[in-house]
Amino acid sequence: MAPRPSRALKRRLEQLVESTDGVARREADPVGFVHRFGEPGDVEVVGLLAASLAFGNVVAVRRSIGRVLDVLGEHPAESIRPPRARARLHRDLDGFVHRVWRGEHVATMLANAGELRDEHGSLGALLGTRVTEAGDFREGLARFADALRGPEPDRSLRHLLPDPRAGSACKRLLLYVRWMVRPADGVDLGQWDLPASELVIPVDTHIHRIGRNLGLTERNDASWRTAEEITAALRRYDASDPVRYDFALCHHGISRECPSRRDDAKCRPCALRTVCRAYRAG
Numbered sequence: 001m002a003p004r005p006s007r008a009l010k011r012r013l014e015q016l017v018e019s020t021d022g023v024a025r026r027e028a029d030p031v032g033f034v035h036r037f038g039e040p041g042d043v044e045v046v047g048l049l050a051a052s053l054a055f056g057n058v059v060a061v062r063r064s065i066g067r068v069l070d071v072l073g074e075h076p077a078e079s080i081r082p083p084r085a086r087a088r089l090h091r092d093l094d095g096f097v098h099r100v101w102r103g104e105h106v107a108t109m110l111a112n113a114g115e116l117r118d119e120h121g122s123l124g125a126l127l128g129t130r131v132t133e134a135g136d137f138r139e140g141l142a143r144f145a146d147a148l149r150g151p152e153p154d155r156s157l158r159h160l161l162p163d164p165r166a167g168s169a170c171k172r173l174l175l176y177v178r179w180m181v182r183p184a185d186g187v188d189l190g191q192w193d194l195p196a197s198e199l200v201i202p203v204d205t206h207i208h209r210i211g212r213n214l215g216l217t218e219r220n221d222a223s224w225r226t227a228e229e230i231t232a233a234l235r236r237y238d239a240s241d242p243v244r245y246d247f248a249l250c251h252h253g254i255s256r257e258c259p260s261r262r263d264d265a266k267c268r269p270c271a272l273r274t275v276c277r278a279y280r281a282g
Helices: 007-019 022-028 040-052 058-072 085-092 103-120 123-134 137-149 155-160 171-181 205-213 224-235 242-254 277-281
Strands: none
Touching: 007 242, 022 242, 040 058, 040 103, 040 123, 040 171, 058 103, 085 103, 103 123, 103 137, 103 155, 123 137, 137 171, 205 224, 205 242, 205 277, 224 242
16 A cells, blocks of 8 residues: 655655766666667667666676677667578577576567567557557556567576566566656657556665665565555656656665665765655664
8 A cells, every 4th residue: 555645755756866867877777778779669679678688787787788789780670570580589699698598588589579560560569559458557568578478488588578467576577668668868768659657667676675765665575566566656746657766766776875774974965865764763
């Protein structure tokens, strides 16, 4: 259940967003790769790749994204078009490894994405259709992931493209959709025609910890239910675009400006200090 709205918290959230230089910080974020491309088709393909591989150490993540982009070349959307893309992607990504995923998993995802783009015109159109058919964002997102995985996916491919129905927070999938749906602001790209009000915040360890510190959730697990609870709380402060706070909050944690325990040297300058339960608890 979402807490009562707090004017003080809203002011502090707005202050944090305003003080976060998204354009400067995006280059240390996987979304920085997406901004290197200008064609809408390339943007959504690179976004899918970058968000899907955003798991683990940031240096390793960036190295892995760069490795796949070397294979895709200057026009990634063209590189994944059927009918010849599937065999070539599997060949060129043979030997690729990132965490639990191998080249075959990334190649399958990208080849499926190419076929779906040919069928629907864009991945954004596919997601919009699935959400409309389902009448529900979560189920529509699940059907979108089903299509990208293809039939009979193995365990690693199911992890690369998780199923929102299973209860996972689906952080990377929600991150991708946030990039593509939210209004262009130097970080997000505003390319897909879906209401930002329907989005659910991507919950990682940083968002979960800061969300608990701010009283946005009482839940102990980084699950879909937790993501919905944090989103519901943020919707009290911006009903039309509740996840616009995500980038600033997440990078507040990534940058270590928000320590896991009270640290006066770091906490005193923090915009959220006066509304942070961890700080007040001492």
